[in-house]
Amino acid sequence: MHPFRTHSCAGLDASNVGETVRLSGWVHRVRDHGGVLFIDLRDHYGMTQMLADPDSPVFAEVEAVRSEWCIRIDGEVKKRDDALVNPKIRTGEIEVFVRDIEVLGRANELPLQVFGDQEYPEETRLRYRFLDLRREAMQRNMILRSDVVRSLRNRMWDQGFNEFQTPIITASSPEGARDFIVPSRLHPGKVYALPQAPQQFKQLLMVSGFDKYFQIAPCFRDEDPRADRSPTDFYQLDMEMSFVTQQDVFDSIQPVITGLFEEFGNGRKVDADWPQISFREAALKYGTDKPDLRNPIEMQDVSEHFRGSGFAIFASLLEKDGTEIRAIPAPTGGSRKFCDRMNKFAQEQGLPGMGYIFWREGADGMEAAGPLAKNIGPERTEAIRQQLGLGVGDAAFFLGGRASEFEAVAGRARTVIGDELGLIDKDRFAFAWIVDFPLYEKDDDGTIDFSHNPFSMPQGGMDALKGDPLEVLGYQYDLACNGYELVSGAIRNHRPEIMFRAFEIAGYGEDEVRKRFGGMVKAFQYGAPPHGGCAAGIDRIVMLLADEANIREVILFPMNQRAEDLMMGAPSEPLPGQLAELGLRKMPTE
Helix, strand or coil: CCCCCCCCCCCCCHHHCCCEEEEEEEEEEEEEECCEEEEEEECCCCEEEEEECCCCCCHHHHHHCCCCCEEEEEEEEEECCHHHCCCCCCCCCEEEEEEEEEEEECCCCCCCCCCCCCCCCHHHHHHCHHHHCCCHHHHHHHHHHHHHHHHHHHHHHHCCCEECCCCCCECCCCCCCECEEEECCCCCCCEEEECCCCHHHHHHHHHCCCCEEEEEEEEECECCCECCECCCEEEEEEEEEECCCHHHHHHHHHHHHHHHHHHHCCCCEECCCCCEEEHHHHHHHHCCCCCCCCCCCCCEECHHHHCCCCCHHHHHHCCCCCEEEEEEEECCCCCHHHHHHHHHHHHHCCCCCCEEEEEEEECCEEEEECHHHHHHHHHHHHHHHHHHCCCCCCEEEEEEEEHHHHHHHHHHHHHHHHHHCCCCCCCEECEEEEECCECEEECCCCCEEECCCCCECECCHHHHCCCCHHHCEECEEEEEECCEEEEEEEEECCCHHHHHHHHHHCCCCHHHHHHHCHHHHHHHCCCCCCEEEEEEEHHHHHHHHCCCCCHHHHCCCCCCCCCCECCCCECCCCCHHHHHHHCCCCCCCC
16 A cells, blocks of 8 residues: 555545545544544545544544644545535545544644634735645635646647747846846856846847747846735746737737636636727726726716816816816716715825716706806706716716826726726626837936837837837737736837937937847847737736735735745845855945
8 A cells, every 4th residue: 555645635436435545634624523533634636524433443543633734544435324425525425434543744733724714914824825825715726827827838839839948047127127136156246137027038039030939937026016916026928929010919819818718717708809909098098008998987088178167176277288187987876975985085095086076866857966067057067978978877077187197096086986886897807908108208307218118119110219209109018907917018129220229219328228238239130030029927817817806815935015035034134154255245224
């Protein structure tokens, strides 16, 4: 007999009745029914009920076991009475009468229980992650993650992509986040960087003549944590293709993502139509470049209805250049209580509030209510209602000023309104390509910098770089799903002269570009093909499929919100010998 098991804890059924078997696993829970002991024994595969009574030769030893002890049991498979069959588990027709037991690993008093659905502070869960991962929900999430990665690999291979691995230790490059720096022992005073993405290497693969590349790539970015972002490292499905247009990339990745969500979405609808929405249109209608299209609300510019109106705040605001008034329709939100609640929401977001109008039945038919309606009069109010397509029982909220000052709050308000009014179809995955991103943006100090990916081809090529930089659009694109960015990519700038000019506008001279991206610049001078690609965030995809709101629920060993590994004790103080070997010393901090 095998030293540990003849079957898994999910491998027995009625056909095994009468057999002597050996199982190993963890004690999920112990129940004492009047001197008869029942143990639910759990392993990675499932659960089997063990039975011991005073006739068992090891009854005393069975009495001693506690939750989460790791044990081996020998016993006889018996059929349960029909009334005691448990249809919820695969072994629910049988139980195993214990003949022998060996304790493989005792467990101390548990800092968190594996059995049950108790909630524990995240600090406790991360410090004892090895226990947290034993819980059913976490096991399910991590197996889902494994299955998703397997499926992605198979789908990419089926589309003719080849899997290659790119370096983990490389040179620093400006890609929008802080690098993790690795000091060099062999080259004192110099550093490597962990790659924020395999960006340059995958482009070099295209120059090397490989037509379709992908990998499940680890990426490292020293970022502030969020619920949907890991603060140190993450994994992405990275891909690149030669001789392609933007649409070719879309056509290649859409069946991969669609098939994945159909396979693991638990029957939720997966939209087949993926609209292409410009960055500016997304900002106007949804207040974000990652809109949740399950929410039917679309914001609209209603500035003309307030220009020169009796509502002095908005009317005077519109006299300034670059300002607008935007409306957020709220179907079924037409009550003063709800309007007051949303006005309070805007104040909590740092704005003075939100104006509103709501429509209700009056003595002479439909009437508009709220301070705005009284100030602008019935004609303007009716014109707004007709533009927004609203009626009795509906409302509209209004924000004004420069879009950059209120747009993000408007986007969040749209989400809150849709959620509170039950307008969002939660049983659906809705995708949209966001396209035509501005290539540049103006920093607070007035300087021009890249707004997205610095390696993207400007739409219009060199000619586009001769005018206003803030008007230049790039062949850049994101895929949004249910309010999250899942994919980001671009058609690359493979022409050295265009690349030098693009970086010059952002303040990088040719010498600096050659210094930072010497390998890629050199490669582009030897017959670089047009190429493009994208990367899909695996952690975020699994988070959506698992219906989790926090990305740490789908990562095996995540950092906490302060980028600390509580289980392993990272980051830690360097040893004096390590610093000396690297030619470094620790500077005092205030």
